Amino acid sequence: MHSRNPWPEQRSDAGRSHLFSKLLARLLSGRNGDPGRTLARARKFIGYYRPYVPLLLADLACAVLVAASAIALPLCASYITTSLPALAEADDALLQILSIGGIMLGVFLVQSLATYFVDYQGHVMGARIEADVRQELFEHCQKLSFGFYDRQRVGQLMSRISNDSLWLGELFHHGPEDIAISLLKFGGAMAVLTVIDPVLAGLIALMVPLAIVYARHFNRKMNVALRSSKERIAAVNERVEDALGGVRVVQSFANEAVELRRFAAENRRFFESRRDGYRSEALLWVGMDGFAQLVTIMVIVAGAIRILTADLTVADMLTFLLCVGVLVDPVRRLDNFIRLWQEGATGFVRAMELLEEEPDIADQPGAVDIGEVDGAIGFRDVSFDYGEGHEPVFNRLSFGIAPGEFVALVGPSGVGKSTLCALIPRFYDVTSGAITIDGKDVRGVTLGSLRRSVGVVQQDVYLFSGTVEENLRYGRPDASHDDLIAAARAANAHDFIMALPDGYKSNIGQRGVKLSGGQKQRLTIARAFLKDPAVLIFDEATSALDNESERAVQQALLSLAKGRTTIVIAHRLSTVRHADRILVLTADGIGEEGTHDALMAADGLYAGLHRVSASI
Numbered sequence: 001m002h003s004r005n006p007w008p009e010q011r012s013d014a015g016r017s018h019l020f021s022k023l024l025a026r027l028l029s030g031r032n033g034d035p036g037r038t039l040a041r042a043r044k045f046i047g048y049y050r051p052y053v054p055l056l057l058a059d060l061a062c063a064v065l066v067a068a069s070a071i072a073l074p075l076c077a078s079y080i081t082t083s084l085p086a087l088a089e090a091d092d093a094l095l096q097i098l099s100i101g102g103i104m105l106g107v108f109l110v111q112s113l114a115t116y117f118v119d120y121q122g123h124v125m126g127a128r129i130e131a132d133v134r135q136e137l138f139e140h141c142q143k144l145s146f147g148f149y150d151r152q153r154v155g156q157l158m159s160r161i162s163n164d165s166l167w168l169g170e171l172f173h174h175g176p177e178d179i180a181i182s183l184l185k186f187g188g189a190m191a192v193l194t195v196i197d198p199v200l201a202g203l204i205a206l207m208v209p210l211a212i213v214y215a216r217h218f219n220r221k222m223n224v225a226l227r228s229s230k231e232r233i234a235a236v237n238e239r240v241e242d243a244l245g246g247v248r249v250v251q252s253f254a255n256e257a258v259e260l261r262r263f264a265a266e267n268r269r270f271f272e273s274r275r276d277g278y279r280s281e282a283l284l285w286v287g288m289d290g291f292a293q294l295v296t297i298m299v300i301v302a303g304a305i306r307i308l309t310a311d312l313t314v315a316d317m318l319t320f321l322l323c324v325g326v327l328v329d330p331v332r333r334l335d336n337f338i339r340l341w342q343e344g345a346t347g348f349v350r351a352m353e354l355l356e357e358e359p360d361i362a363d364q365p366g367a368v369d370i371g372e373v374d375g376a377i378g379f380r381d382v383s384f385d386y387g388e389g390h391e392p393v394f395n396r397l398s399f400g401i402a403p404g405e406f407v408a409l410v411g412p413s414g415v416g417k418s419t420l421c422a423l424i425p426r427f428y429d430v431t432s433g434a435i436t437i438d439g440k441d442v443r444g445v446t447l448g449s450l451r452r453s454v455g456v457v458q459q460d461v462y463l464f465s466g467t468v469e470e471n472l473r474y475g476r477p478d479a480s481h482d483d484l485i486a487a488a489r490a491a492n493a494h495d496f497i498m499a500l501p502d503g504y505k506s507n508i509g510q511r512g513v514k515l516s517g518g519q520k521q522r523l524t525i526a527r528a529f530l531k532d533p534a535v536l537i538f539d540e541a542t543s544a545l546d547n548e549s550e551r552a553v554q555q556a557l558l559s560l561a562k563g564r565t566t567i568v569i570a571h572r573l574s575t576v577r578h579a580d581r582i583l584v585l586t587a588d589g590i591g592e593e594g595t596h597d598a599l600m601a602a603d604g605l606y607a608g609l610h611r612v613s614a615s616i
Contacts, residue, residue: 041352048129048172056176059122062114063177067184069111070329071192074322076104081315118177126173134165137351145361146427150386154241159234160354164347171344178337182330189327196316196323200302204295204327211291215338218284222342225277230346232270239266277342284338292327299324361426363446370445373453373534374403374438375565377424382433384423393419396433397589403438406558406566408576410609411585417569418459420585421537424567425454437535455533459540459569461520463512468497469504471512471523475530483530491526493519536566554578582606 049056080100090096138161193201243250243259250259303320306312312320378400385392393416401407409417422428423435426442434441442450455475463471472484479487484504488494496519500506512520528536538557557568558578570576577596584592584605591605599606 037356041349044352045348048132049176051132052125052128055121055125059118059125059173059177060180062117063180064184065110065114066118067181067188069107069114070185070326071188071323072107073104074319074326075192076100076107077322078315078319081318082313122173122177123169126169126171129172130165130169133168133348133351134161137161137165137354140355140357143359143362144357145359146422147360147387148357153238156234156238157354158241159230159237160347160350163233163237164230164350167340167343167347168351171340171348174337174340175344178333178340182333182337185326186330189323189330192323193320193327196320197303197306197312199311200299200306200320203298203302204324207291207295207298211288214287214291215284215334218280218287219338219342221280222277222284222338223346225273225280226342227346227350228273229270229277230350232266232273236263236266236270239263288334295327296321296324361429361447364443367444367446370437370440370449370453375401375405375534376403376436376438377401377535377565377567378434378436378439379420380434380436382423382435383431384419384428385431386428392431394589398433399583399590399593401565401567403565404563406561406578406580407568408579408582409567409569409585410576410582410606411591412609415585415587417585418539421456421539421567421569424535424537425451425456452531453533454535454537455528455531456537457525457528457539461512461517461524463508463515463520463523465508465510467502467505467507468500468523471508472504472527472530475527476532479530487526487530488523490529491522493522493526496522534564536561536564538566538568538570540569584609 080097083096141157141161190201190205193204239262243263250256299320303312303317307314307317379397382394382397383392384394397420409420411417419428423430424437424442426447429443434443436442437445437450437453464474469481469484472487473479475487476483481504485494488497497504497506506514508514508523512523515523525538557566568576568579576582579596581593582596582599583590584599586605592599592602594602594606596606600610
């Protein structure tokens with residue numbers, strides 16, 4: 001439903017949308033001053049209303065009724081006061097007054113119902129758009145590649161997805177209706193005032209530019225302060241995430257006081273930014289309220305003078321004061337709109353900055369499904385670095401792996417073993433050269449089909465909060481319970497799972513906190529087994545296992561490796577002695593390759609690594 005565009009593409013509508021986009025562009029400009037980008041943001045802002053145009057139009061129609069009824073009540077009062085002398089002599093004076101009272105009551109009921117719709121359905125519309133923005137942010141973050149997360153901090157991203165979007169609903173709701181009601185009320189009240197007394201109306205009109213200049217000044221100050229607040233609360237979130245996520249490390253080093261000082265520093269910075277924002281907000285509200293009061297005082301004083309000079313009647317003066325009361329409401333709505341605009345627009349700009357991040361890794365035009373995979377892997381003159389300022393990890397690296405071959409990758413720490421394996425499923429793209437699977441360049445196939453064909457058990461164990469079964473099914477959501485058990489048995493995990501209070505239904509806590517390191521590692525291995533990919537990559541996959549579990553997993557790994565291409569990275573070289581081929585990676589490329597026995601007999605790089613490993 002949301003993909004449809006219910007706005008008719010008429011020339012006049014497009015013109016109005018374009019003008020409104022230009023206006024919004026000036027308000028939605030972020031840190032950069034690129035006109036094209038800010039205009040695109042404005043159009044994006046308007047675009048969020050498109051799925052809800054019927055609701056928006058109904059909301060604006062009710063806003064028109066609210067404004068019209070606010071003007072109608074003073075006019076009814078004016079009719080009664082100006083008609084009193086004539087009504088006093090009429091036989092049905094009471095009936096006429098009651099009739100006008102009935103009309104006023106009807107106007108009041110219409111105003112109440114319209115206000116209810118605006119407050120309820122308008123807020124629902126705003127909440128739906130807020131949810132749409134949050135969903136889009138989360139979906140976009142899922143597409144961003146490893147390189148982006150290498151540069152970003154999770155706490156900052158969490159703040160943009162959660163905190164920054166909270167005020168967007170209020171802005172999307174109150175923005176159109178507050179503008180509509182304010183313009184209609186102000187325009188209607190000024191029209192009535194001009195008819196009653198053009199001189200007094202002109203004096204009020206002269207004060208409006210001063211109020212606008214005052215509001216814009218503190219508007220800019222609030223913008224700076226609120227953006228700073230959003231950045232500071234993101235830093236607070238990040239500090240909390242680090243301290244609570246690593247609470248075991250904190251307490252084991254007795255560093256609670258250190259974390260308290262770090263948190264206090266971030267919390268103080270956040271408070272200071274909020275204080276600056278509240279100061280500007282208070283000065284803005286004082287000024288806007290002061291404007292309303294000054295207008296009222298001016299009308300009373302100047303109106304009294306004009307009554308004395310017979311330029312104004314008492315009845316007109318009463319109507320004038322009632323209309324000034326109506327005129328005050330747009331000023332207060334402007335107050336509210338500016339506050340919501342600062343909260344919502346700064347969050348919207350930050351959200352757009354995230355959405356404008358292009359994924360480093362994406363399907364290329366014309367990418368095809370990889371299809372059935374035999375598992376032949378080729379590195380052809382592969383060079384790679386992590387970006388400007390980083391030394392190359394590989395330079396013209398070339399080697400091949402046959403389908404179904406079990407290859408072990410060894411070498412000193414930091415030489416690039418994990419990076420090499422991350423290039424195969426395109427977690428990163430090569431700087432030059434090519435990586436192929438079955439002769440197909442991995443950049444020419446779709447990411448989805450490529451990553452479904454490659455299973456990775458990474459060095460950093462990550463389990464999701466939930467049950468054992470839910471974590472295992474992450475490898476294959478449609479797997480049967482028998483498939484889960486078979487995968488768990490293959491990873492030597494079934495016995496400890498059954499020993500848990502609820503077996504496969506047991507909750508393992510956030511990041512598997514209720515399990516030991518070895519148990520978590522075996523669950524991640526079982527998850528990869530369940531995926532049943534054509535290519536398996538084990539990056540230090542047995543590093544957290546005790547000797548008994550490691551031997552069991554090695555046997556399962558050897559069994560699983562039959563008929564599929566398997567790459568194993570291990571510092572504990574006992575894990576890879578049964579590999580078909582061992583590649584020794586050095587800073588200059590492949591230093592040695594061969595079977596365990598052949599490399600030990602050669603007494604070269606591998607034999608040296610083996611002696612070091614054996615001595616640990």
